[in-house]
Amino acid sequence: MKKICLLFAIFIYTVNAMAQMPGGMPGKMNGNGGGNMGHVYGKLTDADGKPVSGASVMLMRKRMDSASKKMKQVLLKGMITKANGDFSFDELPVMGAMLLKISSSGFKAIDQEVSFMPKMEPGAPKPAAGAMPSFDKDLGNIKLTTDSKQLQDVTITSTTPPVRLSADKKIFNVEKNIMSAGGTGLDVMRNVPSVNVDIDGNVTLRNSAPQLLIDGRPTTLTLDQIPADAIESVEVITNPSAKYDASGGGAGILNIVLKKNKKTGYNGNVRAGVDKRGAINGGGDFSFRQNKFNFNAALMVNQNKGRTTGTTDRVNLLDTPQTTVNQSNFNKTTGGFLFGKVGFDYFVTNRTTLSLTGIRVHGEFNPNEVIDITTDSLYNSGKISANSDRVTSGHREFNGQGLVFGLKHIFPKEGEEITVDANMFGGKNNNNSLYTTNYFNNSGVVTNTELQKAVGSGNDKNFVIQSDYVKPFTKLTKLETGVRAAIRSRTNINNNYLYDGNDYILIPSAVSNYKNTDNVYAAYATLSSGIKNFSYKVGLRAEHSDYTGTLTNSGEKFKNSYPVSLFPSVFLSQQLNNKQQVQLSYSRRINRPNFFQLIPFTDYTDKLNITKGNPNLVPEFTQSLELSYLKTFKGNNTFLGSVYYKHTDNLITRYLTQEVDPVSGGTELINTYINANSSYSAGAELTAQNYLTKWWDISTNVNFYNSKVNTTNVSTLSQGALWSMFGKFNSNFKLPKNYAIQFTTTYQSKTNLPVNNNPGMGGPPMMQSQSSSQGYILPSWGVDLAFKKSFLKNNAAAVTLSINDIFKTRVSNQYSSSEYFTQTYNRLRDPQMFRLNFSYRFGKIDASLFKRKTSKGEMNATEGVQ
DSSP states (O other): OHHHHHHHHHHHHHHHHHHHSGGGOSSSBOTTOOBEEEEEEEEEEOTTSOBOOSOEEEEEEEEEETTTTEEEEEEEEEEEOOTTSEEEEEEEESSSOEEEEEEOTTBOOEEEEEOSSOOOOTTOOOOOTTOOOOSEEEEEEEEOOBOHHHHHHHHHHOOOOSEEEOSSOEEEEOTTOSTTTTSBHHHHHTTSTTEEEOTTOOEEETTBOOEEEETTEEOOOOGGGSBGGGEEEEEEESSOOTTSOTTSOTTOEEEEEEOOOOOOEEEEEEEEEEETTOOEEEEEEEEEEETTEEEEEEEEEEEEEEEEEEEEEEEETTSSSOEEEEEEEEEEEEEEEEEEEEEEEEEOSSSEEEEEEEEEEEEEEEEEEEEEEEEEEEETTEEEEEEEEEEEEEEEEEEEEEEEEEEEEEOSSTTOEEEEEEEEEEEEEEEEEEEEEEEEOTTSOEEEEEEEEEEEEEEEEEEEEEEEEEEESSSSOEEEEEEEEEEEEEEEEEEEEEEOSSSEEEOGGGOOOEEEEEEEEEEEEEEEEEETTEEEEEEEEEEEEEEEEEETTTOOEEEEEEEEEEEEEEEEEEEETTTEEEEEEEEEEEEOOOHHHHOOOEEOSSTTSEEEOOTTOOOEEEEEEEEEEEEEOGGGOEEEEEEEEEEEESOEEEEEEEEEOTTTOSEEEEEEEEEOSEEEEEEEEEEEEEEEETTEEEEEEEEEEEEEEEOTTTOSOOOOOEEEEEEEEEEEEEETTTEEEEEEEEEEOSEEOOOOOOOSOOOSTTOSOOOGGGEEEOOEEEEEEEEEEEESGGGOEEEEEEEESTTSOOOEEEEEEOSSEEEEEEEEESTTEEEEEEEEEEEOOOGGGTOOOOOHHHHHHTTTOO
């Protein structure tokens, strides 16, 4: 449209100029006898030196109006600047003055006089005889100034709602969030309804950790590495469509949408902190962009000095009389974690970007634990209680490295693009643990000591490649397609030894050495469109997977190939009057058993937590249905209500049974996995966002749900369905002199035990939850508080003091039961944790340092440029 208007203006001016010139011709000789030999050229740039394309440039000259007999400006020539900002006019009259008029949306207009004749200043020497003026006029780079008034007017008239529902997601606009200004992505998330962020920065969506995407693509960035000022909106996807992995993002997806500005420059921030035990954390990140290149780097280190206390009380129902096992444990873990990342972006053209990122990870941890144990034993003389303690000391080390490659190409048609992403990551680990168990008599004297040692190592290799293509047909209709392959392999060596008085002897029956590969291949297509206020999005995903495994000691092999499965998704949305919207969605997803759950080998590494795989496991399939309603009130206060239902067939869940321990010869409880008949979860989630004053806002999130796992196929005991509630209240205060306070409280009512898909990596003895069909969690609540003070220019620096679990109430209390036992256990980790943190940001906080995307206006200006 801009080009059409300019051409029309040039046409009108030209006709008018021709009417004013002798003979109706604008060339040849002007009235002063000068020839048309002049050449004027230059380049338009913005304040950062970047070219301004698509600007209107016109050369004007004064002429006598034959009708009014007055001088007026008429057009000589005009054009639109090229993609590199260049403009050029030739065959211009060399005598007389001309006026250059420049205009472009978002910039102040410029009027500049142009003349080929030298300007004679008072007192200046006269030009030499015979000297001729230059008929080539280079105006150089003409810098355009941003029209802040014009931009301000546009901003004032913009009324983007804080919450929107699209075809398959809830979109929360956070661009104008006051509390998150100058912070990170974590500060943004703390103000997004349905998303819970604890004081440690752990993000959950409906009580589970979601998958994080940036602009719809996988990322290795964390939320605290993304400046809040770079984020435009957050898309919450509780029921992912066919576009996403059928086996991934089961807890939902958070997609961070970045702003589209394109400033060059640099930005970065540095951080440092300490907690009440002296554990330090620190790091920083830096990004720099110049011309076609962007560089970014990040380094983080976190020290760990965690403390955990707990008790376990178990009653063995099969003994007559019944016997008990009571444990009291104290865990102390020290160590640290180091993460480094270096990335490069190369902007091949205005539409094509190549990215390459390298990652390095190193971690070392030293877990130490003391467990006091009282165990009942049955003898002919009756039941006798024996006391013992078990001391565990260990060392774990992990080293990983990876490469992430990305390609993105945007086509001239708005919305059409193709992306290719490849992610390679591998790592090696080493671990060793020494278990010392001391047995005491009734007088407290050690009568026997048992020593057990576990030594292990392994490596992981992961390769994921995917490509997505978007093809728009109309403004409302578009087709999205893509393919994906995930190839994973793992090798594990874990040897167990018992001390016989002279040396440690390998126990063949307690050796866990294996290697396996796991591959998933997928393709999808989705079609979205709409009619007036109604929109829809339908999709279908196809996935095939296979795995192979080998027990390296025996050479025994296991494999399975799952046939192609189809995963449909449907999303319907209707806009109503008075800022209301209703959305209905359906999807089908899968969870495949991993090799740890399938391997038919009993792991006796930890005799108090013996695990075994089940080779008869089959995949579980889940169907989800969700209905949402959104209402926006005056002052951008919002209410979002959702009801949802999930049904799973062949649910994979952890289960406790009894088997003979080949090491001790006794009967032991074994943690294994089963396919339950089915499970369901149904609930209603209510979220309200309220801005009470300019300095006080609150968000309230309540989730009522009913859940049950049906295990009648393996047991006559099955936990009944429970109605439960999870609630979160968040209050933010912005106080004078750049002080801020955040108050958060959470409450979890009595609920079924979570489905435990722990892949057999071990953990604190007797500290794992059992199947959700075998017990429940008792109610718990907790309160967190944080204070923040910002200072220096533009609030670039900040000091934050946070207090986690102020009242020591966030205790995990669980009860579980089966035909073999009843058990209660509680666990408390790092209560009343104080953390003091300092952060400082510098440079330009700009989204272009994380993302390259051409907007509609830029695409118009760069058509044909490759």
